[in-house]
Amino acid sequence: MDWNNLGFEYHDLPYSFEAKFKDGKWEKGHLTEKSTIELSEASEVLHYGQEVFEGLKAYRRKDGKINLFRPELNGQRLANSAARLGMEAYPVDDFLDSIKQIVKANEEFVPPYESGATLYIRPFLIGTSTVVGVQPATEYTYHVYATPVGAYVNGLNPAAYTVSEYDRAAYAGTGSAKTSGNYASSLIASIQAHKDGYADCLFLDPREHKYIDEFGGANFFGITEEGQFVTPKSRSILPSITKRSLLEVAERQGLNPIETQIEFADIDKFAEAGAMGTAAVISPVGSITYQGKKHVFYDEEKTGPVTTKLYNELIAIQYGDAPAPEGWVQTID
Template identity: 45%
Template sequence: MNNIDWSKLGFSYIKTNTMVCSRYKEGRWSPVESCTDDRITLDSLSASLHYGVECFEGLKAFYGKDGKIRIFRPEENARRLIRSAAYLGIEAPSEEMFLGMVLRAVSENKDFIPPYGSRASLYIRPLLIGVGPQLGVKPSSETFFSVLVNPVGAYAGGIDDPARAVIAREYDRAAPHGSGSYKVGGNYAASLYAGMQAGKAGYQAVLYLDPKEHKYIDEFSSSNFFAVKGNTYITPYSETILPSITNKSLCQLAEYLGMKVERRAIPTEELASFDETGECGTAVVITPVSVIEDKPSIQAAPTVVYSYKNAGAPGTKSRKLYDKITGIQYGEEPDIFGWCTVY
């Protein structure tokens, strides 16, 4: 038993029972192990440390209304990790191995899954890194794969606490034709400086534009962008953003709820015509964005301020989508698309 106050969970580190891991070397994965120590020993010349040969995933498990555990769309994360690893040229676990290790990590840490009703969840962090000593800039022939879990509450404000966002005109998180659509650590390192500047200036979110022309909306540093206009759900189509599993699910739910869905390039000026905007992703779920400021630099005075009528609360369509997706995750709503792994 642990003595966590579930109502006070944020998004910080909590040590759990075990981390589940395996190592790929000389053409084979080692038997999967559960370690009580979540520190790892690495060669100091590991390519993950020097050259960013690293990718990861983020998904969640929930205690449902019926007392069962639900993991949300884990096979999607397995496929995305395999795609990121292929980009880095390293060996990834198969989908089956990924799912087995995720399930094992959740089972061994059941006592860290927040109880139903707390609106919190168990965040699952699969990590794949290039290990083994090497000096040259090349993919690693050895990899280490681990699955660690951490109970979490809201990532930032949450559904009832809309964010203020700034458009990052002087920074890009990804290059045209670069790594933006892969879940690799370098993209996050590239977003930290702008994030720090924005935090100092009082913003909770940084909105990146397409890195080629700086005309179209790309995404936030750790979530996708969506907007609602009348009965239409609109989200960017871009080669430089992470294909969010939450966003993909929200598109399906929006259609199911009778909304029109558009996935297309969104010029910044169109921000003026939206009724609701928000961030979406595993960690943020849906966090409404009440104000978006466009300025030449994060420190400058805003050139244009876009504000949304539901400032201070989620818009009605955002709320409806949030209730639907969390309803499925907590087993309160029928899982119409068969998204959850239940046990």
């Protein structure tokens, strides 16, 4: 496998993990060599969309060991997402065990440290019992696959974004859950953004279309002229683990971070801006265009110094090159 040219794509590895909920309880999960799932044509997930998922990474360290970054938060978020969709949550302790099992089983596919690539891990939970009328499932499948990936975005290169006319999620809807429907509804906006020459789009709040919510696949942050880290607070966006971590890193760097409503009308107060998430880590935003006006942050071709420093510290923690705050990293020998 060419570790330096992986792309962000699926590779069918030897082992996946699977567990089933049936007769009111979770059965013991296990590794499997099957990379397919058999479903009835009347399965809940195919018709009423009971599906939630997660995304996390395993990082190869310089010493050859493997780091997981705050995986318990992914397990808790999966449980929270399941609760929002009326699903039977997979226990967090079992979630952690499944992640460690699949990483160990596919250890040879964790890319080497010097490649900058990672093993991307995708746990998901689906309703599998047969239904005709609208109702929650009574049977569920929890499944995890892993795939080696390169960078989701091409390094710290600023990208151009546009503001979408669509809503990603309803105000009191499922925006805070990591469920496929939210991403499906954002695809048309992303397709249009790409056609117009942008990397992706930014969504505004669904009630007033006044406040910044998030990008199609990542949270937003801005750095003010005074050097403050600011990120949106909204009930219709995903509670990002990368965002939660960067808020703490920003505090350590003296950036006085804050989560608050951000009016798009105030966008020009930011000297730098970025998108943050598990896949992207940090992707600098060079510009955002809205209603025909382009708003530029720092430089359309160069990444700002504050964004660069945030990125470098977070990446160093994830790969084990810098001390991690207590509990942030779990190491697999």
